[in-house]
Amino acid sequence: xxxxxxxxxxxxxxxxxxxxxxxxxxxxxxxxxxxxxxxxxxxxxxxxxxxxxxxxxxxxxxxxxxxxxxxxxxxxxxxxxxxxxxxxxxxxxxxxxxxxxxxxxxxxxxxxxxxxxxxxxxxxxxxxxxxxxxxxxxxxxxxxxxxxxxxxxxxxxxxxxxxxxxxxxxxxxxxxxxxxxxxxxxxxxxxxxxxxxxxxxxxxxxxxxxxxxxxxxxxxxxxxxxxxxxxxxxxxxxxxxxxxxxxxxxxxxxxxxxxxxxxxxxxxxxxxxxxxxxxxxxxxxxxxxxxxxxxxxxxxxxxxxxxxxxxxxxxxxxxxxxxxxxxxxxxxxxxxxxxxxxxxxxxxxxxxxxxxxxxxxxxxxxxxxxxxxxxxxxxxxxxxxxxxxxxxxxxxxxxxxxxxxxxxxxxxxx
Amino acid sequence: xxxxxxxxxxxxxxxxxxxxxxxxxxxxxxxxxxxxxxxxxxxxxxxxxxxxxxxxxxxxxxxxxxxxxxxxxxxxxxxxxxxxxxxxxxxxxxxxxxxxxxxxxxxxxxxxxxxxxxxxxxxxxxxxxxxxxxxxxxxxxxxxxxxxxxxxxxxxxxxxxxxxxxxxxxxxxxxxxxxxxxxxxxxxxxxxxxxxxxxxxxxxxxxxxxxxxxxxxxxxxxxxxxxxxxxxxxxxxxxxxxxxxxxxxxxxxxxxxxxxxxxxxxxxxxxxxxxxxxxxxxxxxxxxxxxxxxxxxxxxxxxxxxxxxxxxxxxxxxxxxxxxxxxxxxxxxxxxxxxxxxxxxxxxxxxxxxxxxxxxxxxxxxxxxxxxxxxxxxxxxx
Numbered sequence: 001x002x003x004x005x006x007x008x009x010x011x012x013x014x015x016x017x018x019x020x021x022x023x024x025x026x027x028x029x030x031x032x033x034x035x036x037x038x039x040x041x042x043x044x045x046x047x048x049x050x051x052x053x054x055x056x057x058x059x060x061x062x063x064x065x066x067x068x069x070x071x072x073x074x075x076x077x078x079x080x081x082x083x084x085x086x087x088x089x090x091x092x093x094x095x096x097x098x099x100x101x102x103x104x105x106x107x108x109x110x111x112x113x114x115x116x117x118x119x120x121x122x123x124x125x126x127x128x129x130x131x132x133x134x135x136x137x138x139x140x141x142x143x144x145x146x147x148x149x150x151x152x153x154x155x156x157x158x159x160x161x162x163x164x165x166x167x168x169x170x171x172x173x174x175x176x177x178x179x180x181x182x183x184x185x186x187x188x189x190x191x192x193x194x195x196x197x198x199x200x201x202x203x204x205x206x207x208x209x210x211x212x213x214x215x216x217x218x219x220x221x222x223x224x225x226x227x228x229x230x231x232x233x234x235x236x237x238x239x240x241x242x243x244x245x246x247x248x249x250x251x252x253x254x255x256x257x258x259x260x261x262x263x264x265x266x267x268x269x270x271x272x273x274x275x276x277x278x279x280x281x282x283x284x285x286x287x288x289x290x291x292x293x294x295x296x297x298x299x300x301x302x303x304x305x306x307x308x309x310x311x312x313x314x315x316x317x318x319x320x321x322x323x324x325x326x327x328x329x330x331x332x333x334x335x336x337x338x339x340x341x342x343x344x345x346x347x348x349x350x351x352x353x354x355x356x357x358x359x360x361x362x363x364x365x366x367x368x369x370x371x372x373x374x375x376x377x378x379x380x381x382x383x384x385x386x387x388x389x390x391x392x393x394x395x396x397x398x399x400x401x402x403x404x405x406x407x408x409x410x411x412x413x414x
Numbered sequence: 415x416x417x418x419x420x421x422x423x424x425x426x427x428x429x430x431x432x433x434x435x436x437x438x439x440x441x442x443x444x445x446x447x448x449x450x451x452x453x454x455x456x457x458x459x460x461x462x463x464x465x466x467x468x469x470x471x472x473x474x475x476x477x478x479x480x481x482x483x484x485x486x487x488x489x490x491x492x493x494x495x496x497x498x499x500x501x502x503x504x505x506x507x508x509x510x511x512x513x514x515x516x517x518x519x520x521x522x523x524x525x526x527x528x529x530x531x532x533x534x535x536x537x538x539x540x541x542x543x544x545x546x547x548x549x550x551x552x553x554x555x556x557x558x559x560x561x562x563x564x565x566x567x568x569x570x571x572x573x574x575x576x577x578x579x580x581x582x583x584x585x586x587x588x589x590x591x592x593x594x595x596x597x598x599x600x601x602x603x604x605x606x607x608x609x610x611x612x613x614x615x616x617x618x619x620x621x622x623x624x625x626x627x628x629x630x631x632x633x634x635x636x637x638x639x640x641x642x643x644x645x646x647x648x649x650x651x652x653x654x655x656x657x658x659x660x661x662x663x664x665x666x667x668x669x670x671x672x673x674x675x676x677x678x679x680x681x682x683x684x685x686x687x688x689x690x691x692x693x694x695x696x697x698x699x700x701x702x703x704x705x706x707x708x709x710x711x712x713x714x715x716x717x718x719x720x721x722x723x724x725x726x727x728x729x730x731x732x733x734x735x736x737x738x739x740x741x742x743x744x745x746x747x748x749x750x751x752x753x754x755x756x757x758x759x760x761x762x763x764x765x766x767x768x769x770x771x772x773x774x775x776x777x778x779x780x781x782x783x784x785x786x787x788x789x790x791x792x793x794x795x796x
Binding site for chain 1 (some may be wrong): 426427429430433434435436437469475476477540562563564565567568618619623624626628667
């Protein structure tokens, strides 16, 4: 299907593969010297533009130095994305003393290469010391390997696995033009229309859905809104809203895809109850089918063996996977050891509204902390084992028995 | 002046007009009313020397569809050259917004406060405070939607230098947003001087809040009657204000202070952006010309509920706002009444309209208090 996009992909793939394969930096364009914009840059040396990060607490601010900035400021990716654009969200959002955000985003696949000098330490900081220059990330979507994935439904109310996927050759949400965003929508929606059986479904464009459809999607907890978090808006991800944004879900309502929110696509498998194995099985099957369908038309997902799946935020590199449950833990959640138990199991708790929300009552969202350096199968198994352990603790506390803090789980193999 | 090319825009040109044209079907703003695929096609290949493109101009209008009742502008300039290079889009918007102002029209600048007649006798029982504000852009720097941290700091540095030369009634002090003490901050809030990081999506989508609060600050004189905002929505916002109804004095201080500041900037070869067609160049096309909003807080509980209130305002070329400023409601019958025009008439003309109009409205209010009719006082269209 020859069109301007596929032609560009061939070119870009070549450049990217040469760069990744050869282990050298991707073709970084020095901003054109003949423009007055370049003159302005000469008049203002990097030191004049160096951001004031003294009050900041995020990974970008921790990694940034005047030397790094001076080396990167005048570079650009082939799509002309600059380091200033990567870090804008981190400059505009100093963060909170207790919560360390990432503070930078990629505008395209090449950002991670052209600005590696800044992305690498940020990735290391965020992903427990993972070094993308020397380490390899394992990808494993074979759901049959997972064991004991059926939770006690007296405690686990629902199970969910989500990830993100980016379409290679198109810029990411902070940088994409309207036509690129519309192309992402076209590519993905076309592919999804090829899904059959349990996965067959339909697409609801955010701009065109009826009021009734909108209410239905809200009631099912499927609808996503225009981002209000300044972390996202300062990165330019809400531009042109709601153009080319939408939600696809299957008729069974347990496989769902968000298009052009924070990433090109967010893929979600979920159902009520504790059958995490089935949720993960559907997740893997659906993902593989979608990948196959886009490949038939000459597209592919952004992925490489050092960083796994490439997504907008460095925190989602690797698997981009968050597997979790909504679980009732009335006794354990009040135990002073709860936090440490979660920490050692490499789990995190969130409120039932998702990130940055509070828990209602005794019900928590419990999911994996890690994304990069462990495979999808490993992470889901980690969640399964961890949640089973939490349930065991809750039962023991019910019976008046004591509980133990488990030993910390080992980090990724080097 | 030849428009130089910008690499990022070259990349975008690979996509067709149809593929890139924004969806404006739900939009109600000046930009959406004017922009056609034809205009977009002609302008998308251009950029100003500093790299500002038509997509940059319109982003705020694309992201903010607007309100059926309130027509926003929906575009901004990134630099002085924007108004020239994108004139095919901006001229019709300027005409719509500024009462049919033509591309060939000339704008009159008059900052000679002595030309103002009256204005020193507005009844302080009704007129609680008087204020005149405008904006100024510094030549040689790009505007808030586009400028880099280095440029913004350069503007701040020059502004501090210019303001520190002021003496006499203008002697004052600069408070950088990122460095004021808690006590200073409280005082500035109590004085109603402090401006905050913009939250309005009209501004944030245009990129004006980037790097906040870097390079931003407030300067005011010791008397607290002359105030300058640095690097908010424009390079400078200059404000003269005081309690009571002596608009003449407020305007005198405004003109004198502005001229003093301008002299210092000119000495550094960074005068104010101005031309004889558009007057003073500011970020938003709605503030071209004088950029002036002269107004009062005035008690008009009876007149404001009169059936002809809106019509009177329109005929007097005035607009009402709540006492919190744009997009706020009035409290206790007190309104912010100011000039509606910015471009096509001079500063003196506009403040004269406010002075004369408010005087008339206060007389109307007094009449209504006495239970008398004001039908004979309704003015002709100015």
